[in-house]
Amino acid sequence: MKHVLITGATSGIGQSLALSYASAGHHVYACGRNEEKLTALVRQYENITPLSFDITDKTQVKAACANINEIDIVILNAGDCLYMDDPLHFDSERFEFIINTNLVSMGAMLEQLLPKLAPTNRQNTENPQLVFISSSASLLPFPKAQAYGASKAGVDYLANSLALDLAKHRIDVCLVHPGFIKTPLTDKNTFDMPFLMSSEEAADRIIEGITKRKRYLQFPKRLTVFLHLLSSLPARCWQSFASKRLS
Ligand SMILES: NC(=O)c1ccc[n+]([C@@H]2O[C@H](COP(=O)([O-])OP(=O)(O)OC[C@H]3O[C@@H](n4cnc5c(N)ncnc54)[C@H](OP(=O)(O)O)[C@@H]3O)[C@@H](O)[C@H]2O)c1
Numbered sequence: 001m002k003h004v005l006i007t008g009a010t011s012g013i014g015q016s017l018a019l020s021y022a023s024a025g026h027h028v029y030a031c032g033r034n035e036e037k038l039t040a041l042v043r044q045y046e047n048i049t050p051l052s053f054d055i056t057d058k059t060q061v062k063a064a065c066a067n068i069n070e071i072d073i074v075i076l077n078a079g080d081c082l083y084m085d086d087p088l089h090f091d092s093e094r095f096e097f098i099i100n101t102n103l104v105s106m107g108a109m110l111e112q113l114l115p116k117l118a119p120t121n122r123q124n125t126e127n128p129q130l131v132f133i134s135s136s137a138s139l140l141p142f143p144k145a146q147a148y149g150a151s152k153a154g155v156d157y158l159a160n161s162l163a164l165d166l167a168k169h170r171i172d173v174c175l176v177h178p179g180f181i182k183t184p185l186t187d188k189n190t191f192d193m194p195f196l197m198s199s200e201e202a203a204d205r206i207i208e209g210i211t212k213r214k215r216y217l218q219f220p221k222r223l224t225v226f227l228h229l230l231s232s233l234p235a236r237c238w239q240s241f242a243s244k245r246l247s
Contacts, residue, residue, distance in 0.1 A: 002124075003070045005029040007055055007109065008078030010037035012183025013133065016203035017075060022048050029068060031055070031078065055105035065112035072124055073210060074113050076106050077133040079151075081185055083144040095147045102151035106132075106158060119170045127170045131210060132159040136177045136218065139227045140238055143246050163215065174209060175216050178202055179223040191246075195220045 004021045008014035010032030018030045022045035030041050031051045038050035051067065053060035055078050079102045082094050117128040137145055138152035156175060163173035180186055180193035181202045197220055209217040218224035230238055 001026055002072040003027045003029070004073040004075065005031065005051075005068065005071055005113070006075045006077055007031040008133075009041065010034040012185055013178065013181055013199050013202050013206070014075070014077040015041070016199040017077065017206060018048065019044070020200075020203045020207055029071070031064070055109060056100050058108045061105075061108040061112055065109075065116070068113070068116060070122065070124070071113065071116050071128070072122075072126070073129045073131065074109075074117060075131040075133065075206075075210075076109055077131075078105070079133065079185075081148045081188075083148070084146045085144065087146075090146075095150075098147035099151050099154070102148070103154040103158070106155065110162075114166075114171075117171055127172045127213075129172045129174060129210060129213070130162070130166065131174045131176060131206070132156075133176050133178070133206075134159065136179050136224050136227055139177070139224070140231050141242075143242060172213055172215075174214055176206055176209070177216075177218040177224055178206075179218075179220050195223045 004026050006014050006018050006021070006028060009018040009028070009030035014032070018028050018041060022028045025047065028045070028048045029051055030038060030048050031053065032038055033052060033054055035052050038052055041048050042050050051064045053064040055061060080098060082098055084091060084094065117130060119125070119128065122128065132155050134155040135148070135152040137149050138156050142149060159173055159175040166173055180196045181199055182196050183199050186193060202219070205219045206217060230241070
């Protein structure tokens with residue numbers, strides 16, 4: 001039995017992860033702001049501990065994390081997506097909101113949780129795991145995605161850089177690049193989402209990768225391999241494709 005903390009556990013990918021880990025008998029710290037949804041989770045599984053807080057509020061993060069004792073796996077999943085509608089009237093509030101929610105908030109979580117993950121402070125001798133849910137959107141620049149894409153590119157750098165420094169502390173880092181997953185976040189999208197996957201299937205892929213201690217996960221491969229290929233071409237090829245097909 002492991003102790004797993006998941007941010008954004010009240011919806012979408014995080015909720016599917018929480019239910020899956022809880023049904024397998026693990027102890028889950030389920031984080032989110034929506035208390036009704038947290039209560040519904042606890043009603044389903046008594047091995048779920050709800051932690052209601054806003055990840056962008058450092059005081060709330062500190063108070064919530066003070067209630068955590070043993071922890072083996074941290075999954076930083078909570079996030080939001082807003083598009084930048086008019087490039088000539090760049091909405092700095094929107095930009096700041098997304099960067100804060102998806103990236104800056106991780107700093108406060110790491111400050112509180114890394115000391116608890118450190119092997120010297122834990123009874124379990126297996127390496128603890130730190131998982132970052134980024135997005136395949138960080139692989140290429142997409143129209144209107146200046147805020148979301150920049151936040152996820154930042155998450156990639158944060159995860160990859162921390163992986164180097166945490167290796168000597170025996171903390172394993174995993175970076176996840178999901179493609180399109182059907183959740184309330186993508187239900188708002190009005191464009192085609194190729195190879196759309198359910199949140200349950202996404203959670204299965206993530207849990208399998210975490211169990212195998214993978215350093216990097218991407219799915220569905222049909223989408224992410226295509227994006228990797230396009231990202232290796234000269235920038236003008238992608239610009240031409242994106243302006244014809246995605247604008
Ligand atoms: N869906 C996709 O296609 C897709 C693809 C690639 C990557 N991702 C990433 O996967 C993660 C989960 O996305 P999702 O699609 O499952 O989204 P979702 O269904 O909208 O869920 C988002 C979760 O984040 C939590 N959250 C948002 N802002 C928060 C805040 N300020 N404080 C605390 N919790 C907050 C929400 O909880 P409360 O409302 O209870 O606060 C909710 O549980 C995100 O990081 C997203 O960028 C999603």
